[in-house]
Amino acid sequence: MVKSVNxxxxxxxxxxxxxxxxxxxxxxxVPVLSVVELGVVRDVQILGDSITVTVTPTYSGCPAxxxxxxxxxxxxxxxxxxxxxxxxxxxxxxxxxxxxxxxxEKLRAYGIAPPHMVTAEQLVPLGRTVRTVDCPFCGxxxxxxxxxxxxxxxxxxxxxxxxxxxxxxxxxF
Amino acid sequence: xxxxxxxxxxxxxxxPLVEYLLRLGDDRLVLxxxxxxxxxxxxxxxxxxxxxxxxxDLLGQATNFLRLAGRIEGQGRDEDALAYWRDxxxxxxxxxxxxxxxxxxxxxxxxxxxxxxxxxHLQALSGSTHADLAALAAKAHKExxxxxxxxxxxxxxxxxxxxxSHRRMQxxxxxxxxxxxxxxxxxxxxxxxxxxxxxxxxxxxxxPWEAMVRDVLGRATLTxxxxxxxxxxxxxxxxxxxxxxxxxxMQIVARSHPGAKW
Numbered sequence: 258m259v260k261s262v263n264x265x266x267x268x269x270x271x272x273x274x275x276x277x278x279x280x281x282x283x284x285x286x287v288p289v290l291s292v293v294e295l296g297v298v299r300d301v302q303i304l305g306d307s308i309t310v311t312v313t314p315t316y317s318g319c320p321a322x323x324x325x326x327x328x329x330x331x332x333x334x335x336x337x338x339x340x341x342x343x344x345x346x347x348x349x350x351x352x353x354x355x356x357x358x359x360x361x362e363k364l365r366a367y368g369i370a371p372p373h374m375v376t377a378e379q380l381v382p383l384g385r386t387v388r389t390v391d392c393p394f395c396g397x398x399x400x401x402x403x404x405x406x407x408x409x410x411x412x413x414x415x416x417x418x419x420x421x422x423x424x425x426x427x428x429x430f
Numbered sequence: 431x432x433x434x435x436x437x438x439x440x441x442x443x444x445x446p447l448v449e450y451l452l453r454l455g456d457d458r459l460v461l462x463x464x465x466x467x468x469x470x471x472x473x474x475x476x477x478x479x480x481x482x483x484x485x486x487d488l489l490g491q492a493t494n495f496l497r498l499a500g501r502i503e504g505q506g507r508d509e510d511a512l513a514y515w516r517d518x519x520x521x522x523x524x525x526x527x528x529x530x531x532x533x534x535x536x537x538x539x540x541x542x543x544x545x546x547x548x549x550x551h552l553q554a555l556s557g558s559t560h561a562d563l564a565a566l567a568a569k570a571h572k573e574x575x576x577x578x579x580x581x582x583x584x585x586x587x588x589x590x591x592x593x594x595s596h597r598r599m600q601x602x603x604x605x606x607x608x609x610x611x612x613x614x615x616x617x618x619x620x621x622x623x624x625x626x627x628x629x630x631x632x633x634x635x636x637x638p639w640e641a642m643v644r645d646v647l648g649r650a651t652l653t654x655x656x657x658x659x660x661x662x663x664x665x666x667x668x669x670x671x672x673x674x675x676x677x678x679x680m681q682i683v684a685r686s687h688p689g690a691k692w
Contacts, residue, residue: 317573318483318490347494348565350572404476405580406483414476430572 271303278336279310282328285321286409287427289367292325296355299346307340308333313351316410316430353430364427365393370415372429390426392417400424446622447560448503449522450629452512453619453665455495456523459513460673461544462488463680464531473534484541484577491570498562514684518674519667525660526609528673535588535598540606542581546642547613547635548574554630563628582646589650596651603647604655611659613639617666 279298280291292298292312300311310329314322326343333341353372361371370393391398397419404414405428412425465485472478496509507515527544531537552574555567588595614636623629647654663669683690 314490314569316487316490317494317569318486318488320486346565347569348561350565350569404480405576406476406480408479410483410486430576 271308272301274336275301275303275308275310275333275338278332279329282325282332285324285328286411287364287367287369289363290356290360292329294357294360294363296351296353297325298329303338306338307342308338309342309344311344311346313346315351319410321409351430353427368393368424369412370424370426372427375429390415392420392422393424394422395420445502446619447563447628448499449619450623451495451499451502451563453522455492455499455509455512456521457492457527457544458488458495459492460521460523460676461527461541462486462492463676464527464529465537465541467531468534468537477534480580481537484580487573487577491566491573494566494570498566510684514681518669518677521669521673521677522665522667523673524609524612525662525664525670525673526606526612528664528670528676529606529609530672532602532605533598535595536602536605538581538584538588539599539602541577542585542646543606543610543613543643545574545578545581546646547639549578549642550635550639551630551632554635558629559627585646585652586650589647589652599650600652603652607655608657608660612662612664615662615665619665 276293279293279301282292284290284292284295284297287295295315297312297315298310299313302309302311310333312326312329330341330343352375354375356372364371370390373388373390389398389400390402392400392415395417397417399418400415401418402413403416403423407414407425411427411430413428414423415426416423462485465481465488468478468481469485470478472481492513493509496512500507500509500512526540529540532540549571552567552571556564556571558564558567585599589599590596591599614632616632620629620632624631644654661668
Protein backbone atom coordinates (compact mmCIF):
# COMPACT_ATOMS: atom_id res chain seq x y z
CA MET A 258 0.00 0.00 0.00
CA VAL A 259 1.17 3.46 -0.81
CA LYS A 260 1.68 5.41 2.37
CA SER A 261 2.20 8.78 0.84
CA VAL A 262 1.77 9.58 -2.80
CA ASN A 263 3.48 12.92 -2.96
CA UNK A 264 5.24 14.24 0.05
CA UNK A 265 7.74 13.22 2.63
CA UNK A 266 6.40 11.57 5.71
CA UNK A 267 6.61 14.23 8.33
CA UNK A 268 5.89 12.03 11.34
CA UNK A 269 6.26 8.38 10.49
CA UNK A 270 4.32 7.10 13.47
CA UNK A 271 1.65 9.75 13.11
CA UNK A 272 1.27 8.93 9.43
CA UNK A 273 0.97 5.21 10.13
CA UNK A 274 -1.64 5.95 12.73
CA UNK A 275 -3.53 8.23 10.34
CA UNK A 276 -3.58 5.51 7.68
CA UNK A 277 -4.73 2.98 10.28
CA UNK A 278 -7.68 5.26 11.01
CA UNK A 279 -8.34 5.95 7.33
CA UNK A 280 -8.46 2.21 6.65
CA UNK A 281 -11.53 2.07 8.91
CA UNK A 282 -13.37 4.70 6.84
CA UNK A 283 -15.37 2.77 4.27
CA UNK A 284 -17.02 3.81 1.03
CA UNK A 285 -20.67 4.24 2.14
CA UNK A 286 -21.91 2.55 -1.06
CA VAL A 287 -19.31 -0.24 -1.17
CA PRO A 288 -18.63 -0.88 2.52
CA VAL A 289 -15.87 -3.46 1.94
CA LEU A 290 -13.47 -0.88 0.51
CA SER A 291 -11.75 1.78 2.58
CA VAL A 292 -11.16 5.27 1.24
CA VAL A 293 -7.47 4.35 0.97
CA GLU A 294 -8.15 1.20 -1.08
CA LEU A 295 -10.57 3.17 -3.23
CA GLY A 296 -7.76 5.57 -4.14
CA VAL A 297 -9.64 8.60 -2.83
CA VAL A 298 -6.94 9.42 -0.26
CA ARG A 299 -3.89 10.67 -2.16
CA ASP A 300 -1.68 12.06 0.58
CA VAL A 301 -1.44 12.71 4.30
CA GLN A 302 0.66 15.43 5.91
CA ILE A 303 0.96 15.85 9.66
CA LEU A 304 2.20 18.88 11.54
CA GLY A 305 1.87 18.57 15.30
CA ASP A 306 -1.73 17.56 15.99
CA SER A 307 -2.92 19.05 12.72
CA ILE A 308 -3.43 16.77 9.72
CA THR A 309 -3.98 17.58 6.07
CA VAL A 310 -5.57 14.84 3.98
CA THR A 311 -5.48 15.26 0.22
CA VAL A 312 -8.41 13.58 -1.50
CA THR A 313 -9.51 13.24 -5.10
CA PRO A 314 -13.13 12.68 -6.16
CA THR A 315 -14.11 9.48 -7.97
CA TYR A 316 -16.78 10.64 -10.45
CA SER A 317 -17.52 14.38 -10.75
CA GLY A 318 -21.12 13.77 -9.75
CA CYS A 319 -20.69 11.11 -7.07
CA PRO A 320 -23.03 12.18 -4.24
CA ALA A 321 -21.10 9.95 -1.79
CA UNK A 322 -18.04 12.21 -1.92
CA UNK A 323 -19.39 14.66 0.65
CA UNK A 324 -20.27 11.80 3.00
CA UNK A 325 -16.82 10.32 2.51
CA UNK A 326 -15.18 13.65 3.39
CA UNK A 327 -17.36 14.02 6.49
CA UNK A 328 -16.52 10.46 7.53
CA UNK A 329 -12.77 11.05 7.09
CA UNK A 330 -12.95 14.19 9.20
CA UNK A 331 -15.01 12.53 11.95
CA UNK A 332 -12.76 9.46 12.14
CA UNK A 333 -9.54 11.48 12.38
CA UNK A 334 -11.01 13.81 14.99
CA UNK A 335 -12.17 10.82 17.02
CA UNK A 336 -8.65 9.43 16.61
CA UNK A 337 -7.15 12.45 18.38
CA UNK A 338 -6.21 14.81 15.54
CA UNK A 339 -7.28 18.25 16.67
CA UNK A 340 -7.25 20.01 13.36
CA UNK A 341 -8.29 18.11 10.22
CA UNK A 342 -7.89 19.85 6.87
CA UNK A 343 -9.23 18.25 3.70
CA UNK A 344 -7.70 19.32 0.43
CA UNK A 345 -9.21 18.30 -2.93
CA UNK A 346 -7.10 17.72 -6.03
CA UNK A 347 -8.37 16.83 -9.52
CA UNK A 348 -5.13 15.83 -11.24
CA UNK A 349 -4.20 13.15 -11.90
CA UNK A 350 -7.81 12.15 -12.45
CA UNK A 351 -9.00 9.25 -10.30
CA UNK A 352 -8.77 5.83 -11.88
CA UNK A 353 -9.75 2.33 -10.75
CA UNK A 354 -6.24 1.27 -11.80
CA UNK A 355 -5.12 2.50 -8.37
CA UNK A 356 -7.08 -0.28 -6.70
CA UNK A 357 -4.78 -2.99 -5.33
CA UNK A 358 -5.20 -6.71 -6.04
CA UNK A 359 -6.31 -7.47 -2.42
CA UNK A 360 -8.90 -4.70 -2.72
CA UNK A 361 -10.17 -6.21 -5.98
CA GLU A 362 -10.41 -9.57 -4.24
CA LYS A 363 -12.49 -8.00 -1.47
CA LEU A 364 -14.91 -6.67 -4.07
CA ARG A 365 -15.24 -10.09 -5.69
CA ALA A 366 -15.88 -11.74 -2.33
CA TYR A 367 -18.56 -9.12 -1.65
CA GLY A 368 -20.31 -10.07 -4.91
CA ILE A 369 -19.16 -7.16 -7.08
CA ALA A 370 -17.05 -8.01 -10.13
CA PRO A 371 -13.85 -5.94 -9.79
CA PRO A 372 -12.59 -3.55 -12.48
CA HIS A 373 -10.05 -4.73 -15.02
CA MET A 374 -7.08 -2.53 -15.82
CA VAL A 375 -7.96 0.36 -18.11
CA THR A 376 -6.18 0.31 -21.42
CA ALA A 377 -6.26 2.99 -24.03
CA GLU A 378 -8.27 1.19 -26.69
CA GLN A 379 -11.14 0.41 -24.33
CA LEU A 380 -11.64 4.12 -23.82
CA VAL A 381 -12.22 4.77 -27.49
CA PRO A 382 -15.92 5.44 -27.44
CA LEU A 383 -17.02 4.17 -30.82
CA GLY A 384 -16.76 0.75 -32.37
CA ARG A 385 -15.35 -0.81 -29.23
CA THR A 386 -15.24 -4.53 -28.75
CA VAL A 387 -17.51 -5.67 -25.97
CA ARG A 388 -15.57 -6.94 -23.02
CA THR A 389 -17.24 -9.54 -20.85
CA VAL A 390 -17.03 -9.45 -17.10
CA ASP A 391 -16.49 -12.67 -15.17
CA CYS A 392 -19.31 -13.56 -12.77
CA PRO A 393 -18.15 -12.84 -9.19
CA PHE A 394 -20.22 -15.78 -7.92
CA CYS A 395 -19.37 -18.70 -10.20
CA GLY A 396 -16.46 -17.25 -12.18
CA UNK A 397 -18.11 -17.90 -15.55
CA UNK A 398 -17.19 -15.59 -18.44
CA UNK A 399 -20.58 -16.33 -19.99
CA UNK A 400 -22.21 -13.06 -18.92
CA UNK A 401 -23.82 -10.09 -20.59
CA UNK A 402 -24.23 -6.42 -19.76
CA UNK A 403 -27.72 -5.37 -18.71
CA UNK A 404 -26.86 -1.69 -18.28
CA UNK A 405 -23.72 0.41 -18.22
CA UNK A 406 -25.29 2.43 -15.43
CA UNK A 407 -26.17 1.01 -12.05
CA UNK A 408 -27.31 2.06 -8.59
CA UNK A 409 -24.18 4.21 -8.18
CA UNK A 410 -22.01 6.06 -10.69
CA UNK A 411 -19.19 3.55 -10.27
CA UNK A 412 -21.11 0.37 -11.09
CA UNK A 413 -22.74 -1.32 -14.08
CA UNK A 414 -25.31 -4.15 -14.18
CA UNK A 415 -24.69 -7.63 -15.60
CA UNK A 416 -26.29 -11.05 -15.80
CA UNK A 417 -24.53 -14.42 -15.55
CA UNK A 418 -25.90 -17.00 -17.99
CA UNK A 419 -24.21 -19.89 -16.17
CA UNK A 420 -25.53 -19.42 -12.63
CA UNK A 421 -28.41 -17.12 -13.67
CA UNK A 422 -27.36 -14.52 -11.14
CA UNK A 423 -27.61 -10.80 -11.83
CA UNK A 424 -24.57 -8.94 -10.46
CA UNK A 425 -22.83 -5.60 -10.27
CA UNK A 426 -19.47 -4.67 -11.75
CA UNK A 427 -17.19 -1.92 -10.44
CA UNK A 428 -16.52 -0.18 -13.75
CA UNK A 429 -12.97 0.18 -15.00
CA PHE A 430 -12.51 3.93 -15.23
CA UNK B 431 -17.42 43.80 -28.92
CA UNK B 432 -20.20 46.17 -29.99
CA UNK B 433 -22.07 48.31 -27.52
CA UNK B 434 -25.20 46.28 -28.18
CA UNK B 435 -23.26 43.12 -27.51
CA UNK B 436 -22.04 44.51 -24.22
CA UNK B 437 -25.55 45.48 -23.29
CA UNK B 438 -26.84 41.99 -23.84
CA UNK B 439 -24.17 40.05 -22.03
CA UNK B 440 -24.85 41.04 -18.47
CA UNK B 441 -21.42 39.60 -17.76
CA UNK B 442 -19.41 42.37 -19.34
CA UNK B 443 -17.21 42.98 -16.32
CA UNK B 444 -16.11 39.38 -16.10
CA UNK B 445 -12.55 38.42 -16.75
CA PRO B 446 -12.42 36.21 -19.86
CA LEU B 447 -11.45 33.12 -17.86
CA VAL B 448 -14.39 33.57 -15.48
CA GLU B 449 -16.70 34.00 -18.44
CA TYR B 450 -15.30 30.88 -20.10
CA LEU B 451 -15.76 28.80 -16.94
CA LEU B 452 -19.34 30.04 -16.62
CA ARG B 453 -20.00 28.86 -20.18
CA LEU B 454 -18.58 25.42 -19.42
CA GLY B 455 -20.52 25.23 -16.17
CA ASP B 456 -23.82 26.58 -17.51
CA ASP B 457 -23.90 24.11 -20.42
CA ARG B 458 -23.60 21.23 -18.00
CA LEU B 459 -25.93 22.66 -15.38
CA VAL B 460 -28.72 23.24 -17.90
CA LEU B 461 -28.36 19.94 -19.76
CA UNK B 462 -27.96 18.10 -16.46
CA UNK B 463 -31.20 19.64 -15.23
CA UNK B 464 -33.04 18.72 -18.43
CA UNK B 465 -31.80 15.14 -18.12
CA UNK B 466 -32.78 14.99 -14.46
CA UNK B 467 -36.38 15.62 -15.55
CA UNK B 468 -36.38 12.02 -16.80
CA UNK B 469 -35.88 10.66 -13.30
CA UNK B 470 -38.90 8.43 -12.68
CA UNK B 471 -40.09 8.85 -16.29
CA UNK B 472 -37.53 6.83 -18.28
CA UNK B 473 -38.81 4.51 -21.01
CA UNK B 474 -37.26 1.53 -19.21
CA UNK B 475 -35.74 1.26 -15.74
CA UNK B 476 -32.16 0.97 -17.04
CA UNK B 477 -32.50 4.15 -19.10
CA UNK B 478 -34.12 5.96 -16.21
CA UNK B 479 -31.02 5.14 -14.15
CA UNK B 480 -28.62 5.88 -17.00
CA UNK B 481 -30.10 9.31 -17.73
CA UNK B 482 -30.08 10.19 -14.03
CA UNK B 483 -26.45 9.01 -13.76
CA UNK B 484 -25.40 11.17 -16.69
CA UNK B 485 -27.34 14.10 -15.21
CA UNK B 486 -25.37 13.64 -11.97
CA ASP B 487 -22.05 13.61 -13.80
CA LEU B 488 -23.01 16.80 -15.63
CA LEU B 489 -24.13 18.51 -12.42
CA GLY B 490 -20.86 17.46 -10.79
CA GLN B 491 -18.88 18.90 -13.68
CA ALA B 492 -20.97 22.08 -13.53
CA THR B 493 -20.25 22.35 -9.81
CA ASN B 494 -16.52 22.11 -10.45
CA PHE B 495 -16.46 24.68 -13.26
CA LEU B 496 -18.76 27.15 -11.47
CA ARG B 497 -16.84 26.82 -8.20
CA LEU B 498 -13.60 27.66 -9.99
CA ALA B 499 -15.32 30.57 -11.78
CA GLY B 500 -16.49 31.95 -8.44
CA ARG B 501 -13.08 31.54 -6.86
CA ILE B 502 -11.29 33.35 -9.68
CA GLU B 503 -13.95 36.06 -9.79
CA GLY B 504 -13.27 36.74 -6.12
CA GLN B 505 -16.67 38.28 -5.33
CA GLY B 506 -17.63 35.64 -2.79
CA ARG B 507 -19.97 33.76 -5.10
CA ASP B 508 -19.78 29.98 -4.77
CA GLU B 509 -21.26 27.42 -7.17
CA ASP B 510 -24.67 27.57 -5.49
CA ALA B 511 -24.81 31.36 -5.69
CA LEU B 512 -23.97 31.16 -9.39
CA ALA B 513 -26.52 28.42 -10.08
CA TYR B 514 -29.43 29.77 -8.05
CA TRP B 515 -29.03 33.53 -7.96
CA ARG B 516 -28.31 34.50 -11.52
CA ASP B 517 -31.22 35.39 -13.77
CA UNK B 518 -31.87 34.02 -17.21
CA UNK B 519 -29.97 36.73 -19.10
CA UNK B 520 -26.83 35.97 -17.08
CA UNK B 521 -26.80 32.32 -18.13
CA UNK B 522 -24.35 31.60 -20.92
CA UNK B 523 -25.34 28.07 -21.97
CA UNK B 524 -25.96 26.99 -25.55
CA UNK B 525 -29.60 27.44 -26.54
CA UNK B 526 -29.84 23.85 -27.79
CA UNK B 527 -29.33 22.58 -24.25
CA UNK B 528 -32.23 24.51 -22.73
CA UNK B 529 -34.90 23.20 -25.13
CA UNK B 530 -37.55 21.04 -23.40
CA UNK B 531 -36.53 17.40 -23.12
CA UNK B 532 -38.96 16.17 -25.78
CA UNK B 533 -39.27 12.41 -26.23
CA UNK B 534 -36.48 9.99 -25.42
CA UNK B 535 -35.20 10.17 -29.00
CA UNK B 536 -34.83 13.95 -28.75
CA UNK B 537 -33.10 13.71 -25.37
CA UNK B 538 -30.61 11.07 -26.49
CA UNK B 539 -29.85 12.76 -29.82
CA UNK B 540 -29.18 16.09 -28.10
CA UNK B 541 -26.99 14.25 -25.61
CA UNK B 542 -25.09 12.66 -28.49
CA UNK B 543 -24.46 15.98 -30.29
CA UNK B 544 -23.27 17.53 -27.02
CA UNK B 545 -21.18 14.49 -25.94
CA UNK B 546 -19.36 14.47 -29.28
CA UNK B 547 -18.64 18.18 -28.85
CA UNK B 548 -17.57 17.77 -25.20
CA UNK B 549 -15.32 14.88 -26.15
CA UNK B 550 -13.28 17.13 -28.46
CA HIS B 551 -13.61 20.34 -26.47
CA LEU B 552 -12.58 18.84 -23.12
CA GLN B 553 -9.75 16.93 -24.72
CA ALA B 554 -8.35 20.19 -26.07
CA LEU B 555 -8.88 21.91 -22.70
CA SER B 556 -6.97 19.10 -20.94
CA GLY B 557 -3.86 20.65 -22.48
CA SER B 558 -4.68 24.14 -21.20
CA THR B 559 -1.88 26.23 -19.71
CA HIS B 560 -4.26 26.97 -16.83
CA ALA B 561 -3.56 24.03 -14.47
CA ASP B 562 -6.90 24.05 -12.61
CA LEU B 563 -8.93 24.23 -15.80
CA ALA B 564 -6.80 21.49 -17.39
CA ALA B 565 -7.35 19.18 -14.40
CA LEU B 566 -11.14 19.67 -14.36
CA ALA B 567 -11.32 19.23 -18.13
CA ALA B 568 -9.26 16.02 -18.07
CA LYS B 569 -11.55 14.57 -15.42
CA ALA B 570 -14.71 15.58 -17.27
CA HIS B 571 -13.26 14.28 -20.52
CA LYS B 572 -13.00 10.77 -19.08
CA GLU B 573 -16.70 10.96 -18.24
CA UNK B 574 -17.63 12.38 -21.65
CA UNK B 575 -16.20 9.24 -23.25
CA UNK B 576 -18.66 6.85 -21.68
CA UNK B 577 -21.51 9.32 -22.07
CA UNK B 578 -20.66 9.41 -25.77
CA UNK B 579 -20.50 5.64 -25.98
CA UNK B 580 -23.95 5.42 -24.39
CA UNK B 581 -25.63 8.10 -26.47
CA UNK B 582 -24.06 7.02 -29.78
CA UNK B 583 -25.19 3.43 -29.27
CA UNK B 584 -28.75 4.61 -28.71
CA UNK B 585 -28.61 6.83 -31.81
CA UNK B 586 -27.56 3.79 -33.84
CA UNK B 587 -30.16 1.51 -32.31
CA UNK B 588 -33.07 3.92 -32.63
CA UNK B 589 -32.10 5.52 -35.95
CA UNK B 590 -31.55 2.16 -37.62
CA UNK B 591 -34.42 0.57 -35.69
CA UNK B 592 -38.15 0.34 -36.30
CA UNK B 593 -40.08 2.67 -38.59
CA UNK B 594 -41.41 4.47 -35.55
CA SER B 595 -38.04 4.88 -33.81
CA HIS B 596 -36.46 6.02 -37.09
CA ARG B 597 -39.24 8.54 -37.67
CA ARG B 598 -38.78 10.00 -34.18
CA MET B 599 -34.99 10.19 -34.45
CA GLN B 600 -35.18 11.88 -37.84
CA UNK B 601 -37.69 14.38 -36.41
CA UNK B 602 -35.33 15.03 -33.50
CA UNK B 603 -32.40 15.57 -35.86
CA UNK B 604 -34.46 17.92 -38.07
CA UNK B 605 -35.28 19.96 -34.98
CA UNK B 606 -31.85 19.87 -33.30
CA UNK B 607 -29.43 20.23 -36.19
CA UNK B 608 -30.13 23.93 -36.85
CA UNK B 609 -29.21 24.68 -33.23
CA UNK B 610 -25.83 22.98 -33.54
CA UNK B 611 -24.23 25.95 -35.28
CA UNK B 612 -23.83 27.58 -31.89
CA UNK B 613 -21.43 24.90 -30.62
CA UNK B 614 -18.39 26.48 -32.28
CA UNK B 615 -19.55 30.08 -31.77
CA UNK B 616 -16.77 32.18 -30.27
CA UNK B 617 -15.97 35.77 -29.45
CA UNK B 618 -13.30 37.95 -27.86
CA UNK B 619 -13.44 35.82 -24.68
CA UNK B 620 -12.17 32.84 -26.68
CA UNK B 621 -9.70 35.00 -28.59
CA UNK B 622 -8.08 36.30 -25.44
CA UNK B 623 -7.79 32.84 -23.85
CA UNK B 624 -6.51 31.39 -27.12
CA UNK B 625 -3.69 33.92 -27.04
CA UNK B 626 -2.63 32.63 -23.62
CA UNK B 627 -3.03 29.00 -24.75
CA UNK B 628 -5.69 28.56 -22.07
CA UNK B 629 -8.42 27.53 -24.51
CA UNK B 630 -8.53 26.16 -28.06
CA UNK B 631 -9.85 27.68 -31.25
CA UNK B 632 -13.40 26.30 -31.25
CA UNK B 633 -13.53 26.57 -35.02
CA UNK B 634 -10.76 23.96 -35.21
CA UNK B 635 -12.96 21.49 -33.29
CA UNK B 636 -15.84 21.73 -35.73
CA UNK B 637 -14.37 19.41 -38.37
CA PRO B 638 -13.48 16.50 -36.04
CA TRP B 639 -16.84 16.92 -34.30
CA GLU B 640 -18.72 16.85 -37.57
CA ALA B 641 -16.76 13.85 -38.84
CA MET B 642 -17.66 11.88 -35.73
CA VAL B 643 -21.29 12.97 -35.79
CA ARG B 644 -21.74 12.30 -39.52
CA ASP B 645 -20.24 8.84 -39.13
CA VAL B 646 -22.72 7.82 -36.43
CA LEU B 647 -25.74 9.54 -38.02
CA GLY B 648 -24.92 7.93 -41.37
CA ARG B 649 -24.72 4.47 -39.84
CA ALA B 650 -27.97 5.23 -38.03
CA THR B 651 -29.55 5.88 -41.48
CA LEU B 652 -30.42 9.44 -40.44
CA THR B 653 -30.23 12.38 -42.83
CA UNK B 654 -28.78 15.71 -41.80
CA UNK B 655 -31.26 18.38 -42.91
CA UNK B 656 -30.39 21.14 -45.33
CA UNK B 657 -31.55 24.52 -44.34
CA UNK B 658 -30.69 27.62 -42.39
CA UNK B 659 -29.14 27.47 -38.97
CA UNK B 660 -30.95 28.95 -35.98
CA UNK B 661 -30.15 32.13 -34.13
CA UNK B 662 -27.32 32.16 -31.65
CA UNK B 663 -26.71 34.26 -28.55
CA UNK B 664 -26.76 31.85 -25.62
CA UNK B 665 -23.17 32.77 -24.80
CA UNK B 666 -24.28 36.39 -24.51
CA UNK B 667 -27.27 35.70 -22.29
CA UNK B 668 -29.89 35.65 -25.07
CA UNK B 669 -32.14 32.63 -24.70
CA UNK B 670 -35.27 30.94 -25.95
CA UNK B 671 -38.48 31.26 -23.98
CA UNK B 672 -37.75 27.87 -22.40
CA UNK B 673 -34.81 28.73 -20.16
CA UNK B 674 -36.72 31.08 -17.87
CA UNK B 675 -39.32 28.41 -17.14
CA UNK B 676 -36.64 25.85 -16.45
CA UNK B 677 -34.77 28.18 -14.11
CA UNK B 678 -37.96 29.08 -12.27
CA UNK B 679 -38.33 25.45 -11.33
CA MET B 680 -34.63 24.93 -10.65
CA GLN B 681 -34.18 28.03 -8.51
CA ILE B 682 -37.42 28.38 -6.59
CA VAL B 683 -36.46 26.39 -3.49
CA ALA B 684 -33.11 28.14 -3.07
CA ARG B 685 -34.74 31.55 -3.57
CA SER B 686 -37.72 30.86 -1.30
CA HIS B 687 -35.53 29.63 1.54
CA PRO B 688 -32.19 31.42 1.21
CA GLY B 689 -29.38 29.65 3.01
CA ALA B 690 -31.56 26.69 3.98
CA LYS B 691 -29.67 23.52 4.93
CA TRP B 692 -30.90 19.97 5.26
